[in-house]
Amino acid sequence: MTDTRQVTESSEAVIEARGLHFRAGASHILRGIDLTVDRGEVVALLGANGSGKSTLVRALVGINTPSEGTVRLLGEPLGAGRRGAGVDWSRIGYVPQRAGAGGGIPSTAQEVVASGLLHGRRLRLPRGWRDQVANALEQVGLADRVRDPVHLLSGGQQQRILIARALVREPDLLVLDEPVAGVDVASQEAFAATMERLVDGGLTVLVVLHELGELEPLVSRAVVLRHGKVVHDGAPPRARDDHDRVGHRHQHPHGDDNGGRVVRDTAETRALDLEVRP
Numbered sequence: 001m002t003d004t005r006q007v008t009e010s011s012e013a014v015i016e017a018r019g020l021h022f023r024a025g026a027s028h029i030l031r032g033i034d035l036t037v038d039r040g041e042v043v044a045l046l047g048a049n050g051s052g053k054s055t056l057v058r059a060l061v062g063i064n065t066p067s068e069g070t071v072r073l074l075g076e077p078l079g080a081g082r083r084g085a086g087v088d089w090s091r092i093g094y095v096p097q098r099a100g101a102g103g104g105i106p107s108t109a110q111e112v113v114a115s116g117l118l119h120g121r122r123l124r125l126p127r128g129w130r131d132q133v134a135n136a137l138e139q140v141g142l143a144d145r146v147r148d149p150v151h152l153l154s155g156g157q158q159q160r161i162l163i164a165r166a167l168v169r170e171p172d173l174l175v176l177d178e179p180v181a182g183v184d185v186a187s188q189e190a191f192a193a194t195m196e197r198l199v200d201g202g203l204t205v206l207v208v209l210h211e212l213g214e215l216e217p218l219v220s221r222a223v224v225l226r227h228g229k230v231v232h233d234g235a236p237p238r239a240r241d242d243h244d245r246v247g248h249r250h251q252h253p254h255g256d257d258n259g260g261r262v263v264r265d266t267a268e269t270r271a272l273d274l275e276v277r278p
């Protein structure tokens with residue numbers, strides 16, 4: 001594996017995963033993942049369906065317990081005992097993949113977003129929570145739906161409610177699993193503009209994507225998974241000239257510039273239509 005990035009602890013690291021394995025029954029889903037995300041980075045996690053992206057982010061936010069390996073979040077270990085007891089979860093926002101925002105319970109948009117202000121032992125909403133919720137809903141373009149039951153919103157609108165729930169904490173780290181899947185182009189643009197403003201303010205982002213899309217200008221690094229392993233960690237992909245036309249936005253990581261770290265070449269990436277140049 002060619003990797004110029006040092007696998008050492010970094011004081012700037014917001015996420016640090018070392019030697020992560022995840023097994024479920026006979027399936028060996030994550031196979032030795034090393035991943036570091038430094039403060040202020042926007043890292044896209046890419047890979048074909050089933051390559052392990054969601055499993056990895058769920059391990060990084062403490063939902064999946066790895067079979068082997070370690071995770072540090074904001075400098076604190078996610079240990080085995082009192083898991084993540086030292087991690088300041090109030091500084092972390094997480095948007096899961098394609099989960100309905102209502103969970104079958106007829107909550108309003110306001111209630112779901114407000115739940116993002118609760119964490120750990122804080123069971124009461126803070127003073128001024130209504131304004132915080134209104135502001136978060138404004139950021140996803142749903143300010144006028146504050147009283148609406150989320151189960152009556154469309155799938156894309158529910159996804160935006162979950163983004164608002166993550167944003168309402170004003171997190172330092174945002175972990176997003178396909179946040180704009182099923183979200184229309186105008187809302188993707190609005191989401192990208194919100195992300196740009198937050199990243200300018202110092203937010204660190206790890207985002208699972210299939211297409212960089214509107215987030216492309218913000219992405220500082222791409223990590224590509226295949227069969228539970230990192231096959232590229234470096235320069236974000238960019239559209240090939242002959243593909244760079246409307247309706248054809250495949251992404252191609254190039255390892256030859258921006259300090260890109262090519263981990264494995266073509267055979268592993270072809271299935272994704274990725275082009276890697278060592």
Ligand SMILES: Nc1ncnc2c1ncn2[C@@H]1O[C@H](COP(=O)(O)OP(=O)(O)OP(=O)(O)O)[C@@H](O)[C@H]1O
Pocket residue numbers: 024025027029047048049050051052053054055056
């Ligand atoms: N708890 C589990 N038990 C058994 N298999 C699992 C479990 N969790 C994930 N898998 C399997 O692990 C593989 C990776 O799943 P994962 O959801 O991480 O992929 P992904 O890269 O996020 O895919 P997609 O792009 O389709 O969302 C899949 O084959 C999935 O079926």
